[in-house]
Amino acid sequence: MKYLFCLCVLTILSCVSEPKPVVLEVYDFDGIENFxxxxxxxxxxxxxxxxxxxxxVKELPYFEELNANYKNxxxxxxxxxxxxxxxxxxxxxxxxxxxxxxxxxxxxxDVDSNSxxxxxxxxxxxxxxxxxxxxxxKRQFYEQSFNYSELETELKQFLK
Amino acid sequence: xxxxxxLFVLVAVVTLSAFTNAKTIGPNHGYHVGDFAxxxxxxxxxxxxxxxxxxxxxxxxxVVFTCNTxxxxxAYEDRVEALNKKYAKKGYPVIAIMPNNTNVKPGDNMEAxxxxxxxxxxxxxxxxxEGQKIYPQxxxxxxxxxxxxxxxxxxxxxxxxGAIDDNYKDASAVTTKYVENAVDALxxxxxxxxxxxxxxxxxxxx
Numbered sequence: 001m002k003y004l005f006c007l008c009v010l011t012i013l014s015c016v017s018e019p020k021p022v023v024l025e026v027y028d029f030d031g032i033e034n035f036x037x038x039x040x041x042x043x044x045x046x047x048x049x050x051x052x053x054x055x056x057v058k059e060l061p062y063f064e065e066l067n068a069n070y071k072n073x074x075x076x077x078x079x080x081x082x083x084x085x086x087x088x089x090x091x092x093x094x095x096x097x098x099x100x101x102x103x104x105x106x107x108x109x110d111v112d113s114n115s116x117x118x119x120x121x122x123x124x125x126x127x128x129x130x131x132x133x134x135x136x137x138k139r140q141f142y143e144q145s146f147n148y149s150e151l152e153t154e155l156k157q158f159l160k
Numbered sequence: 161x162x163x164x165x166x167l168f169v170l171v172a173v174v175t176l177s178a179f180t181n182a183k184t185i186g187p188n189h190g191y192h193v194g195d196f197a198x199x200x201x202x203x204x205x206x207x208x209x210x211x212x213x214x215x216x217x218x219x220x221x222x223v224v225f226t227c228n229t230x231x232x233x234x235a236y237e238d239r240v241e242a243l244n245k246k247y248a249k250k251g252y253p254v255i256a257i258m259p260n261n262t263n264v265k266p267g268d269n270m271e272a273x274x275x276x277x278x279x280x281x282x283x284x285x286x287x288x289x290e291g292q293k294i295y296p297q298x299x300x301x302x303x304x305x306x307x308x309x310x311x312x313x314x315x316x317x318x319x320x321x322g323a324i325d326d327n328y329k330d331a332s333a334v335t336t337k338y339v340e341n342a343v344d345a346l347x348x349x350x351x352x353x354x355x356x357x358x359x360x361x362x363x364x365x366x
Contacts, residue, residue, distance in 0.1 A: 050231075052230075052231050053362060053363075054264075054265075054365075055363060055365075082360055084231065084329065085329070111326065111327040111328060111329050111330075111333075112326055112327075113323070113326075113328075113358060113359045113360045114322070114323060114326055114338075114357040114358050114359060117358040117359070117360070118358065124358070125301035125302060125305075125358060125361075126301070126302060126323075126358045126359050126360045126361050127301045127302035127360075127361055127362065127363040127364070128360065128361075128362070128363060129363065143301070143363075145363075
């Protein structure tokens with residue numbers, strides 16, 4: 001009986017502590033391009049980042065905050081990770097889990113960056129963090145870091 | 161007399177504003193292919209100071225803005241060393257410059273640079289951009305970021321700006337070696353086919 005009780009407790013505990021597994025979508029640039037050219041009525045805020053990029057990690061909470069405040073206002077945040085594929089399991093997924101990232105995270109795995117960087121923006125040198133805000137009518141690219149108010153100010157240009 | 165005075169003021173204003181403009185262009189622009197690159201006097205990991213003018217026999221330079229802490233820069237360390245091994249003897253030595261603010265990235269300070277260079281056996285100068293004055297003049301945005309210079313009578317002319325090759329992940333899977341192609345072209349007096357390329361890198365920490 002005691003044994004059964006222990007087993008029950010263990011089962012319950014393991015259920016409670018078992019975190020939801022992170023499902024990561026990985027694309028080459030052809031796949032990513034769909035996320036950069038949606039033609040619906042939403043405003044998309046697309047951030048290029050990586051777990052090893054300190055300024056990216058620093059600004060990530062602002063994108064999360066933007067997501068929380070604007071997801072019901074026709075705004076979608078997409079976080080495109082440039083982490084190295086061999087780090088998806090050891091770094092990226094644990095990071096998403098630990099910080100309970102709510103925004104959509106997808107991974108871009110495409111080594112031929114010389115061909116795809118200009119397709120994101122002609123003005124992009126390739127440094128991250130970098131952010132693209134767009135809707136079906138206009139787009140703006142930012143090779144810079146953001147704080148929350150700067151980010152919100154830029155987004156509001158698209159919500160007028 | 162009055163007209164001369166007015167004229168003088170006008171010239172002064174125009175000259176001043178020209179200089180102000182040049183200043184504001186600074187950090188966001190930098191060199192394009194065809195421009196002449198500034199020389200510098202920067203501290204090397206061996207305690208000496210290095211200038212491009214020290215290299216009397218060089219035909220040019222492979223200037224690489226790089227650091228210890230950026231995964232992309234790390235992925236290219238061996239390939240930068242290989243570039244120096246291959247091209248220093250042909251007149252195009254690698255000159256590596258670490259552009260980050262070391263207060264923001266202590267892992268890029270001089271001691272860390274020395275350790276890294278020793279561990280990896282770098283044979284090229286690895287210089288500290290003390291005060292971060294050189295990288296903005298070049299217009300470097302990230303690590304790694306390459307500027308290939310050719311020595312001419314008028315100075316060191318920028319011939320190529322961009323990435324080392326087209327595969328950061330796997331050196332053995334590279335299909336185009338941008339920098340090697342550019343240096344080979346210079347050595348053989350050919351035109352450089354691709355003189356601007358782009359790659360993902362870590363933003364330079366200010």
